Amino acid sequence: MTAPRQHAIVIGSSVAGLLAARILSDHFERVTVLDRDSLPDEPEPRKGVPQATHVHILLRRGGLILEDLLPGFDVELAQAGAPLINWTSDFVYFTPAGWGPRFPSTLTTRGGSRGLLEYTLRHRVAARSNIALEARCEAIGLLTNEDRSKVTGVRLNYRDRTSDARSNLPGDLIVDASGRTSHVLDWLTDLGYTPPAETVIDSHLGYATRVYQRPPHFAADWRVMMVRARPPYGTRGGLIYPIEHDRWMVNLGGAGDERPPTDDPAFVEFMRTFIHPALYEAIKDTEPLSPVYGYRRTENRWRHYEQLTRWPENFVVLGDAAYAFNPIYGQGMTVAGLEAQALDRWLRTAQGCLDFQKSLAKVVRLPWLLATNEDSRIPGVEGNARPNRLDALLQRYIDEVVWLASADAVTFETFVRVSHLTAPPTALMQPHIALGVLKRWLRRLKPAGQSTDSIPAAPAARLPAG
Numbered sequence: 001m002t003a004p005r006q007h008a009i010v011i012g013s014s015v016a017g018l019l020a021a022r023i024l025s026d027h028f029e030r031v032t033v034l035d036r037d038s039l040p041d042e043p044e045p046r047k048g049v050p051q052a053t054h055v056h057i058l059l060r061r062g063g064l065i066l067e068d069l070l071p072g073f074d075v076e077l078a079q080a081g082a083p084l085i086n087w088t089s090d091f092v093y094f095t096p097a098g099w100g101p102r103f104p105s106t107l108t109t110r111g112g113s114r115g116l117l118e119y120t121l122r123h124r125v126a127a128r129s130n131i132a133l134e135a136r137c138e139a140i141g142l143l144t145n146e147d148r149s150k151v152t153g154v155r156l157n158y159r160d161r162t163s164d165a166r167s168n169l170p171g172d173l174i175v176d177a178s179g180r181t182s183h184v185l186d187w188l189t190d191l192g193y194t195p196p197a198e199t200v201i202d203s204h205l206g207y208a209t210r211v212y213q214r215p216p217h218f219a220a221d222w223r224v225m226m227v228r229a230r231p232p233y234g235t236r237g238g239l240i241y242p243i244e245h246d247r248w249m250v251n252l253g254g255a256g257d258e259r260p261p262t263d264d265p266a267f268v269e270f271m272r273t274f275i276h277p278a279l280y281e282a283i284k285d286t287e288p289l290s291p292v293y294g295y296r297r298t299e300n301r302w303r304h305y306e307q308l309t310r311w312p313e314n315f316v317v318l319g320d321a322a323y324a325f326n327p328i329y330g331q332g333m334t335v336a337g338l339e340a341q342a343l344d345r346w347l348r349t350a351q352g353c354l355d356f357q358k359s360l361a362k363v364v365r366l367p368w369l370l371a372t373n374e375d376s377r378i379p380g381v382e383g384n385a386r387p388n389r390l391d392a393l394l395q396r397y398i399d400e401v402v403w404l405a406s407a408d409a410v411t412f413e414t415f416v417r418v419s420h421l422t423a424p425p426t427a428l429m430q431p432h433i434a435l436g437v438l439k440r441w442l443r444r445l446k447p448a449g450q451s452t453d454s455i456p457a458a459p460a461a462r463l464p465a466g
């Protein structure tokens, strides 16, 4: 990027936009972040991010990136009441293979609501002296030079102004981080550019989420509970996830005909249909604090900017506006962190904006494969998701890993580390695990996990977080 570095503009002040702004503030004299929404002074969900009423797991990799970009972020979350979660000792996980093992490890993340995560992030980013946030300010188009080869700014609509609501904001780099509902395809078309091809893989997963007060005397030594079927055992599942103020977010999911209901008492009854009743048992007598929120826009969507040959300079797209993932794998915010790191690397070079889009495609490839490979197993999945022979073999391998993980600590921890994007999927091929899978294949072992009845006890010893 060779343009002057005076003013960068970010469209969208959610996780991807705020992390991009944090990076841009190191490279530009000033950064303006626009959002069409009101930005609350409290850690609460807001209209412009409708997914904020649902569980948002910050994966370990994402937590590490945020801490690196904003030192002290984790402590701030802790001070706001977000609980620490150890994913091998505080997490009880039931799959068709049975309960996963529980043992000490250092695999921790910070829980908390999406509202709290975003509020803390916004407040930290806005505290930087060269970043300004503009709420209720909607980007309605891009400004360009005469031959439309460069984006030179953003056309704005100030939502609360009765006069002079429309104005132009010039900038040296414009970043679109306006999420799944971004208008970027229309804007590019209006400027005479060919919009990118899209790959969409849709498992038709539905979400239903409700907040509960954790009962004060609830006797349990776990912090997160997940009960989840996998094809061919169905797609229904649910999660109890701890958020600040001793509350639980209860998130139910299912694909196609198995999508969860959003009304009472069907929400609770749905948990009874799971492959294990533990979630239902934990919730059935608990007082809800919120209505049930539904969500259905969960498809994986890759916009192939990296394949384009013509692209305006001084303009990039990132976050959900470029690549959106089925949220059940909890990757979106962590991918936004990885993309912010890629933005930093790119700004240290003199490459063009299309080169940035190409570098992003490399960054998201792995999370995309993890999400779509799993989704392609779901009956009724739509999109170009038919696995080739190698994918099919890998899926069978992963199936065996899941069975193995229910009884083997090394396999379980490796599986969780891969899911948290802190270990590459090849870690699942290490000799210990490969041998275990091979033995299962050779003996044609029947599914055999731990006892399917009771939740395994927490380990006596705990390792310090880290």
Ligand SMILES: Cc1cc2nc3c(=O)[nH]c(=O)nc-3n(C[C@H](O)[C@H](O)[C@H](O)COP(=O)(O)OP(=O)(O)OC[C@H]3O[C@@H](n4cnc5c(N)ncnc54)[C@H](O)[C@@H]3O)c2cc1C
Pocket: 011, 012, 013, 014, 015, 016, 017, 034, 035, 036, 037, 048, 049, 051, 054, 055, 056, 057, 058, 059, 137, 138, 139, 140, 177, 178, 179, 180, 181, 182, 183, 207, 295, 297, 298, 318, 319, 320, 321, 327, 328, 329, 330, 331, 332, 333, 334, 336
């Ligand atoms: C149901 C659900 C559950 C999820 N769970 C997880 C999870 O567990 N873990 C995880 O890491 N990720 C999760 N995600 C994904 C996560 O929400 C996103 O990946 C993350 O918020 C990054 O998105 P973003 O910042 O690109 O866009 P968004 O979060 O969608 O934000 C876009 C922003 O742009 C603003 N905006 C839009 N248009 C304009 C405009 N024209 N002008 C100005 N502002 C505009 C909006 O108001 C909004 O603030 C989940 C997503 C969903 C749908």
